[in-house]
Amino acid sequence: MSRVRTRPTRDDTRDKLFEAAARVFEEDGIGGASIEAIAAAAGFTRGAFYSNFNxxxxxxxxxxxxxxxxxxxxxxxxxxxxxxxxxxxxxxxxxxxxxxxxxxxxxxxxxxxxxxxxxxxxxxxxxxxxxxxxxxxxxxxxxxxxxxxxxxxxxxxxxxxxxxxxxxxxxxxxxxxxxxxxxxxxxxxxxxxxxxxxxxxxx
Incomplete structure (x- = not known):
C-alpha cells in the first residue's frame, strides 16, 4: 500500500500563509503585522515562512x-x-x-x-x-x-x-x-x- 502523504505541499503552505496573513493584517494592520505572528497564525514556524518568502x-x-x-x-x-x-x-x-x-x-x-x-x-x-x-x-x-x-x-x-x-x-x-x-x-x-x-x- 502507498504511504499517505502527511506533509503539506508548497501550495498548501502558501495558501495557509495567505489566509493567516489576511487575518493578521486585518487585526494588527499591515504595517504592524510581524512575520512571527503570521507564521504562528498559520501554525508554522518562522523557518517555514522563510522557506516560502524572503x-x-x-x-x-x-x-x-x-x-x-x-x-x-x-x-x-x-x-x-x-x-x-x-x-x-x-x-x-x-x-x-x-x-x-x-x-x-x-x-x-x-x-x-x-x-x-x-x-x-x-x-x-x-x-x-x-x-x-x-x-x-x-x-x-x-x-x-x-x-x-x-x-x-x-x-x-x-x-x-x-x-x-x-x-x-x-x-x-x-x-x-x-x-x-x-x-x-x-x-x-x-x-x-x-x-x-x-x-x-x-x-
Missing part, C-alpha cells in the same frame, strides 16, 4: 498576484457561461465571496495592500504588471460582449477597461472611507448604468 513584502506581492490570477480564471469561467453583459453582471452579483481567496473575500484589505505596496516606489512596477493584467481581462470581456451581440461598436475596449477599473478601485476606496454611504454593490450598479449609457446592451 520578506513580508514578498508575501504581500504573492498574495496580490494570486488574487489577480484567481480573478482572471473566475471571470473567464463566468464569461464562458454568460457572453451577454447583463447576465455576466448578474452572475457577478450572485458570486459567493466566501469561496474566494482572502483578497476576493475582503476587497477593502485588497485596496489597503495595494496602497501599502505603492508607498515603495521600487515596488510600483509590480503593481503596474497586475493592473495591466486586470485591464486586459476587462477589455477582453468588453470585446467578447460586443462580438456576441453582433455590434460593431465604436467603443475602445482597452479604454473602457481603464474606466471600469478606475470605478472599481474608486468605489473600494470610498467604501473604505465611508461605508455608510457607499453600498457594497456600488461598483456593479455603476457598471450597469455605464452599460446602459454606452449602448453595451444585451443582444
Amino acid at each position: 520578506s513580508k513584502d514578498e508575501l504581500i506581492i504573492a498574495m496580490l498576484e494570486d488574487h489577480v490570477e484567481q480573478s482572471i480564471r473566475r471571470n473567464m469561467d463566468i464569461l464562458a457561461q454568460h457572453d451577454n453583459l447583463d447576465d455576466f453582471i448578474a452572475a457577478l452579483r450572485t458570486m459567493d465571496r466566501s469561496r474566494q481567496d482572502p483578497l476576493g473575500r475582503s476587497p477593502l484589505l485588497h485596496m489597503e495592500m495595494i496602497l501599502y505596496v505603492a508607498r515603495a516606489e521600487k515596488r510600483r512596477p509590480e503593481l503596474a504588471k497586475r493592473l495591466r493584467a486586470r485591464r486586459k481581462l476587462i477589455a477582453d470581456i468588453v470585446e467578447a460582449t460586443l462580438k456576441s451581440n453582433g455590434k460593431n461598436n465604436a467603443l475602445n475596449p482597452p479604454w473602457m477597461a481603464s474606466v471600469v477599473l478606475a470605478l472599481e478601485d474608486g468605489f473600494r476606496l470610498h467604501r473604505l472611507i465611508d461605508p455608510e454611504t457607499t453600498p457594497a454593490d456600488s461598483f456593479l450598479r455603476a457598471i450597469t448604468d455605464l452599460r446602459r449609457r454606452t449602448g453595451l446592451a444585451a443582444g
Whole structure:
C-alpha cells in the first residue's frame, strides 16, 4: 500500500500563509503585522515562512498576484457561461465571496495592500504588471460582449477597461472611507448604468 502523504505541499503552505496573513493584517494592520505572528497564525514556524518568502513584502506581492490570477480564471469561467453583459453582471452579483481567496473575500484589505505596496516606489512596477493584467481581462470581456451581440461598436475596449477599473478601485476606496454611504454593490450598479449609457446592451 502507498504511504499517505502527511506533509503539506508548497501550495498548501502558501495558501495557509495567505489566509493567516489576511487575518493578521486585518487585526494588527499591515504595517504592524510581524512575520512571527503570521507564521504562528498559520501554525508554522518562522523557518517555514522563510522557506516560502524572503520578506513580508514578498508575501504581500504573492498574495496580490494570486488574487489577480484567481480573478482572471473566475471571470473567464463566468464569461464562458454568460457572453451577454447583463447576465455576466448578474452572475457577478450572485458570486459567493466566501469561496474566494482572502483578497476576493475582503476587497477593502485588497485596496489597503495595494496602497501599502505603492508607498515603495521600487515596488510600483509590480503593481503596474497586475493592473495591466486586470485591464486586459476587462477589455477582453468588453470585446467578447460586443462580438456576441453582433455590434460593431465604436467603443475602445482597452479604454473602457481603464474606466471600469478606475470605478472599481474608486468605489473600494470610498467604501473604505465611508461605508455608510457607499453600498457594497456600488461598483456593479455603476457598471450597469455605464452599460446602459454606452449602448453595451444585451443582444
